[in-house]
Amino acid sequence: MELFAEQGYEKTSLREIAERLDVTKAALYYHFKTKEDIIVSLFQDLTRPMDELITWGQEQPRTLETKKEILARYSQALAAAAPLFRFMHENQATMRDLSIGETFKERMLVLLELVKDPDAALTDQIRCVSALFTMHAAMYVLRDAEGDPEEKREAALEVAIDLVSQAHGQAPRVTR
Numbered sequence: 001m002e003l004f005a006e007q008g009y010e011k012t013s014l015r016e017i018a019e020r021l022d023v024t025k026a027a028l029y030y031h032f033k034t035k036e037d038i039i040v041s042l043f044q045d046l047t048r049p050m051d052e053l054i055t056w057g058q059e060q061p062r063t064l065e066t067k068k069e070i071l072a073r074y075s076q077a078l079a080a081a082a083p084l085f086r087f088m089h090e091n092q093a094t095m096r097d098l099s100i101g102e103t104f105k106e107r108m109l110v111l112l113e114l115v116k117d118p119d120a121a122l123t124d125q126i127r128c129v130s131a132l133f134t135m136h137a138a139m140y141v142l143r144d145a146e147g148d149p150e151e152k153r154e155a156a157l158e159v160a161i162d163l164v165s166q167a168h169g170q171a172p173r174v175t176r
Contacts, residue, residue, distance in 0.1 A: 001083040046081035057114040075157040124167035131160035
């Protein structure tokens with residue numbers, strides 16, 4: 001992930017990956033025939049908590065408390081998989097071409113269905129969509145900002161929970 005982040009997916013070779021891992025290219029090739037195989041393996045390991053969250057969320061009632069818990073768990077999953085999400089953000093064109101790009105998109109759509117109410121007003125649906133992407137944006141945009149990473153994660157989570165709470169009529173709304 002470090003090499004992909006430093007050089008980009010396309011410019012990173014299997015030879016460079018083998019050197020960084022201090023293994024022979026043959027040893028690396030024995031386990032992974034392509035760079036995509038490496039990314040898929042990393043993606044599966046780092047997104048397992050997301051899959052577990054989706055499974056859990058689908059078994060829960062669609063209450064505000066459940067949605068808050070989904071956001072809290074997703075926030076933790078994002079923090080644990082930060083290198084993967086950084087790769088995805090910095091290699092968006094590559095992600096569209098790799099099989100994992102479509103898989104991740106499907107996961108995000110399922111997660112979105114767990115936090116929004118399809119019968120809600122459009123503004124409330126947008127609040128729920130924004131809640132998820134607030135955590136993504138904060139993780140990426142604030143990564144180099146001063147401050148404790150955990151405090152930044154918690155602040156983004158607080159904003160996300162506020163958005164979902166507003167969508168459920170649980171917080172004061174701003175009037176225009």
